[in-house]
Amino acid sequence: AQSVTQPDIHITVSEGASLELRCNYSYGATPYLFWYVQSPGQGLQLLLKYFSGDTLVQGIKGFEAEFKRSQSSFNLRKPSVHWSDAAEYFCAVGAMVTGGGNKLTFGTGTQLKVEL
Amino acid sequence: KAGVTQTPRYLIKTRGQQVTLSCSPISGHRSVSWYQQTPGQGLQFLFEYFSETQRNKGNFPGRFSGRQFSNSRSEMNVSTLELGDSALYLCASSLEGGGTQYFGPGTRLTVL
Numbered sequence: 001a002q003s004v005t006q007p008d009i010h011i012t013v014s015e016g017a018s019l020e021l022r023c024n025y026s027y028g029a030t031p032y033l034f035w036y037v038q039s040p041g042q043g044l045q046l047l048l049k050y051f052s053g054d055t056l057v058q059g060i061k062g063f064e065a066e067f068k069r070s071q072s073s074f075n076l077r078k079p080s081v082h083w084s085d086a087a088e089y090f091c092a093v094g095a096m097v098t099g100g101g102n103k104l105t106f107g108t109g110t111q112l113k114v115e116l
Numbered sequence: 117k118a119g120v121t122q123t124p125r126y127l128i129k130t131r132g133q134q135v136t137l138s139c140s141p142i143s144g145h146r147s148v149s150w151y152q153q154t155p156g157q158g159l160q161f162l163f164e165y166f167s168e169t170q171r172n173k174g175n176f177p178g179r180f181s182g183r184q185f186s187n188s189r190s191e192m193n194v195s196t197l198e199l200g201d202s203a204l205y206l207c208a209s210s211l212e213g214g215g216t217q218y219f220g221p222g223t224r225l226t227v228l
Contacts, residue, residue, distance in 0.1 A: 046219075051215075094217075108158050
């Protein structure tokens with residue numbers, strides 16, 4: 001069964017500083033990987049996704065993530081954080097299931113706080 | 117295109133009651149998945165519907181059920197509510213179910 005680990009529950013960074021959120025996954029085949037962001041009381045917004053090809057993927061809001069198969073990682077990065085980036089970030093792996101379709105398995109999330 | 121919509125946004129029920137939540141997917145999307153989000157358990161997959169059929173199911177009791185209509189809209193029903201069912205219920209749609217899932221704003225269910 002697939003699993004996702006986000007080792008950092010809380011991260012605090014200063015506005016303008018760089019950011020890296022860690023994500024490690026466990027899956028037997030080539031995974032579909034996603035990063036979502038959730039603001040308080042809201043649903044999940046897709047930041048970026050990896051299906052295949054270039055291991056460095058660009059997303060919205062200036063975020064990028066790098067897929068490293070050897071390390072089973074898919075870390076999210078941003079060179080300069082803005083106060084509006086404060087939110088909870090979820091890494092997810094999409095596993096194909098019998099009968100078609102897929103289901104997402106999420107990590108426990110990383111709460112990002114941005115200090116002004 | 118309009119995004120995924122969920123109604124109602126907030127619900128308060130008492131133990132033992134039942135509740136129905138609704139989800140309208142992005143136009144053209146045929147797969148709808150449901151997830152439960154709680155502080156203790158995080159985000160957990162409930163089930164997925166595709167072409168009016170439940171295609172995948174998570175590890176939830178039979179009190180949780182759903183259906184999908186011919187226009188791809190989906191409903192989720194929880195019978196005999198328990199306090200532990202208090203959660204944010206999120207619906208996600210995708211084109212065929214094997215790709216990117218786009219989430220709605222969720223329905224916040226509180227069970228008293």
